[in-house]
Amino acid sequence: MTPHHPTLLEPHTSPSLHTAPHVIVRGEGVRVWDSEGRSYLDGTSGMLCTNLGYSQPRLVQAAARQMAKLPFFASYAHRTNDVTLALADDLARLSPIPMGRTFFANSGSEATDSAIKLAWYYHGCLGRRRRTKILSQERGYHGTTVAAGSATGLDHVHKGFGLPLPSFLKVACPDPNGPQAEGLTEEQFVERLVSGLEQLIEAEGASTIAAFIAEPILGAGGVVIPPPSYYPRVQEVLARHDILFVVDEVVTAFGRTGAMFATTEFGLSPDLITLAKGLSSAYAPISAVMVGRRVADTIAKGSATIGAFGHGFTYSGHPLASAVAREALAVLVDEDLPGHVRDTAPLLLKGLERLRGDAVSDVRGYGFLAAVTFAPDAVGRPADGWAPAVMARAADNGLLVRASGDSIVFAPPLVSTAAEIQLMLDLFEKSYRSVLMETRFAPR
Ligand code: PLP
Secondary structure (H helix, E strand, O other): OOOOOOOOOOOOOOOOOOOOOOOEEEEEOOEEEEOOOOEEEEOOHHHHOOOOOOOOHHHHHHHHHHHHHOOOOOOEOOEOOHHHHHHHHHHHHHOOOOEEEEEEEOOHHHHHHHHHHHHHHHHHHOOOOOOOEEEEEOOOOOOOOHHHHHHOOOHHHHOOOOOOOOOEEEEOOOOOOOHHHOOOOHHHHHHHHHHHHHHHHHHHOHHHEEEEEEOOOEOOOOOEOOOOOHHHHHHHHHHHOOOEEEEEOOOOOOOOOOOOOHHHHOOOOOOEEEEOHHHOOOOOOOEEEEEEHHHHHHHHHHHHHHOOOOOOOOOOOOHHHHHHHHHHHHHHHHOOHHHHHHHHHHHHHHHHHOOOEOOEEEEEEEOOEEEEEEOOOOOOOOOOOHHHHHHHHHHHOOEEOEEEOOEEEEOOOOOOOHHHHHHHHHHHHHHHHHHHHHHHHOOO
């Protein structure tokens, strides 16, 4: 057995593992290479984030120019840098909601924590100090810092840390394929979800709830696409109770769904939007919270009474990351990548649909975000489960995809051509069918 690497504590990995990690050393276009020289098509854009592929020259040059001009200057106590101001202006122009301001951080988790603190601060400005509880969904993913991890609805993020904190409460996952939806029409399912939310608000008291945070499509929870009428109904309930609506667009923003923002695609009107990943195509760590006008105006007024917004990071509005993000946004617009995703997504979904049957119980997708789910009880189930076995076989065949529960998630870089998507589909089908053949027909 190859020894594990003794100096790195690996994120989202068991420290008890004694095998060496898989090491990627180079990327170009939609391909990466590992330390053994093997090449892979990247079917999940790194962590659903390298949306422009790996060697976008405009991003590389933007980083080099900014590094030479001003590698760092903090945004702190009313001093900032020009490129961060310009990025805030860019986002205000693109914003899908009436904009107030944008707050910058470094990761999706920090964006979630910042949105939660903004919600607390907003209610504080209005004298509602009891409004501290945060609602979110089972299987929603918002990060792993203490507040974001508490808002996340996945056990593996809670286990071992005593999370969630007590003021973080969950509503049911809006999964049309989940057990809660069984035997119900779409309308009845939405009714059940909405009345569950109303009951929770009534039981806790609206005057104790600050915000509800949710992803338009739940990514890490296994690509859950809620019924179209779900969020409009949720929004109506939240507005009635003056609970802020935070839309987590860390995965969905910047073209992933075929629109610049899923907020527009699904007709949502959030108070706050969190962004990360595709904002810089992951070439530099940066995240943001778009603060809608109502919240921005309230905190501008209220801070005169309750004091300055005492939140921020050394690297909030880092000029290098801001310069890269500005260029990434320009590339998205210049190349109309949302349009390319809209045009090419049917190929991805149709190709996956061909696999339905045998061990594949469901296929779903929206834009360049799709998933295949395996029936856990399908004949021939590999010992570790279908998804890990197919994911490992796909890697052997030169395709990187991610397993999430019983599903395999696809999120190809937005720049993937139709031919590259077809190649990913072919490699995936070959991998799945070879696992199927082996497990079904191997002597037991
Ligand atoms: N929100 C969503 C929807 C995510 O998918 C993620 C990460 O995958 C996060 C937040 C957290 O982002 P980060 O890992 O940058 O902290």
